[in-house]
Amino acid sequence: MKNFDKGTVVRTVLLLIALINQTMLMFGKSPLDITDVQVNQLADAVYTAGSLIFTIGTTLAAWFKNNYVTTKGHKQKAVLKNHNLTK
Numbered sequence: 001m002k003n004f005d006k007g008t009v010v011r012t013v014l015l016l017i018a019l020i021n022q023t024m025l026m027f028g029k030s031p032l033d034i035t036d037v038q039v040n041q042l043a044d045a046v047y048t049a050g051s052l053i054f055t056i057g058t059t060l061a062a063w064f065k066n067n068y069v070t071t072k073g074h075k076q077k078a079v080l081k082n083h084n085l086t087k
Helices: 006-026 041-064 071-082
Strands: none
Touching: 006 041
16 A cells, blocks of 8 residues: 555545545434434534535545545655655
8 A cells, every 4th residue: 555644544534434424414314323302403404514514624625635646646746755845
């Protein structure tokens, strides 16, 4: 396995969590152990909106960050490191 930087791994894991959570919500499953009696419509709407915002946020972070996951990306990162252009 190639050496991925910590930011790439964190963004990828958060994106996967967000996508799993969103898929569960689409099928009417709650990722949290909350019964229907305990949740009123407002709380459910707030949770759904928060989940959607989390999904959009992690998707944007994963989309716009340079993750260097392909062979070409690894070569680009190596060139940047050789010229001291990375953090």
